[in-house]
Amino acid sequence: MTLDVRTITDSDVPQWLSALNVGFLHAATVPDEEVEIRRAGLDLDRTQGAFDEGRCVATFRSMPRELTVPGGALVAADAITNVSVSATHRRRGIAGRMMANALTAAKERGDALAILIAAEYPIYGRFGFGPATTITEWEIEVARATKSAPAVVEPGRLEVITPAEALKIGPELHDRFRRLTPGAINRLDRWWELSTGTVRMPSEDWKEPLFVVHRDASTGRPDGLATYRVEEKWQGMLPNCPLTVSHLIAATPTAERALWRYLLSVDWVTTIHTGLRAPDDILLALLTDPRAARVSHSTDLMWLRLLDTPRALSARTYATPGTLVLAVDDPAGHASGTFRLEAAPDGTATCTPAPDAAPDLTLTAADLATLYLGDASAARLSALGNLTEHTPDAAARTDALFRTPRRPWCPDIF
Structure with a gap:
């Protein structure tokens, strides 16, 4: 054939x-x-x-x-x-x-690299991809989660806005958010058109979501946006309405806290489904009873594959100064070679080919991809037998270099 x-x-x-x-x-x-x-x-x-x-x-x-x-x-x-x-x-x-x-x-x-969302886990490792970000979704029992919660009013102003207003302010706000969030990607105008119903697919049922924006207290500038839907359900004369968050982005911690507190206070809502959140999201710490949040699922999301190893490794910053020589095995040849990574005290780095250098670590392109955004542990990969240390402290030095204050997060399925 x-x-x-x-x-x-x-x-x-x-x-x-x-x-x-x-x-x-x-x-x-x-x-x-x-x-x-x-x-x-x-x-x-x-x-x-x-x-x-x-x-x-x-x-x-x-x-x-x-x-x-x-x-x-x-x-x-x-x-x-x-x-x-x-x-x-x-x-x-x-x-x-x-x-x-x-x-x-x-x-x-x-x-410099390729990314994808893997519908099935076993498929893409053989192509040099590795899971680089994870997500967690929680189901929150609102009454229990907020019992005896003190009244907290965050600085700024909250407004429920129309889809047309969300279409207007969303792109610029998201651009600020994604620059603060390792693992995030840019959204095109088409994304906003589809998510606000400006453009609709004939084969898909459309229910207009609600949009709430948070504005900065001093400037009035939008710095957070949540999109959600509520299913109106009653049992007798008692409301039992689940709220599902489609997206929540924030360019400031104040906006993020204010949006979650707003969602936890919507009348008649008994359960909140949080949507795909970062695994270290602040939400649980805002609840008076974090046990009221049950993990619906926690899984890998975005997979990554290096195509230009020196450029990719030089682009990010590192947590500590140091030098590391990596031997990368890539059967397809795109990311393979021996490279010297040198991180400066200010976090910036250079990565250059070093074909004659003795490596500190040997690992596959897929395993380097899992380390790239800071969500994996070289020590754990070493314990699994997935990489080879040629110097005794190589995995520990790798983790010290690559670690990040917050875990990477890709909020979008593409």
Whole structure:
């Protein structure tokens, strides 16, 4: 069987979307109006399909994104998404061919790394990706969580706003938030259009969410925004309404505290589902009874793959000065080599190829990816046998360099 793996054209879009729908267990029929809306979000130069006798049987695309790394630098990333292979064509290396094409093109473009959300854990390690951020979602029993809570009024002002107002203020606010949050990525205008209902998919039910903004006390400038929905449910004459947070971003700790306190005080709400939060979110510490928050799930989210090791490692800052020589094994060749990382007292660093240097550590590109944003432990990887120490304290020095004050967090599924 001959498979044609290639970038798609405009005429391929309808059947490519149909194949994608089937791959993600949706209806194969895509309304013409929806084809037009979804086509607007595709960069055809980064969109691949696999075709068998003209029929699309696999999908793959990527998008340009900026990833915030420790220290606040924005690093060019190839964000991979919409990967599917029809069950009729599994185990034929199709995904591997499309991934190889995408990573090669990304490196040629100058992207320092690639990122993705792994629908299934075992798939992407063989392509050099490692889990780099995690998320936790809590379900909070509001009455118990806030029992005997003192009245706290944070500085600033809270306002419930319209979707149109959220569309206006959200992008600039998010840009400030994501620069403070290692692991966050930029959101395009299209993200805001979809999340406010300005653009709607015909095949999806839309319920308008509520938006609440926090404004700084001295300037009135928006510095926090929460998006949520409430399901109105009553049992007899007693309210039993769950509130689900879609997104909550804040550029200041004051705004973050104020938004959570607001959500915990909404009338009739008995349960809050927090949405995808950082694993070290401050929310639990705001509750008078943190045991009232039950973990719904806690899991890996964003996976990362280095493409330009010197540039990626030079972009972030480090917790302590020091020098480390890393030997990186990458069968695909994109990140492989021996590199000297030198961190200065101010946290900045340089990373340069050092082919003749004796390494302190040998590790795979995937394991280096798990360490890159500061969410993993080299000592733990060493205990697992996933890396080799050539100097006795190499793992400990790695952890001292790479650790971050807060854990990285990617709040978005892309």
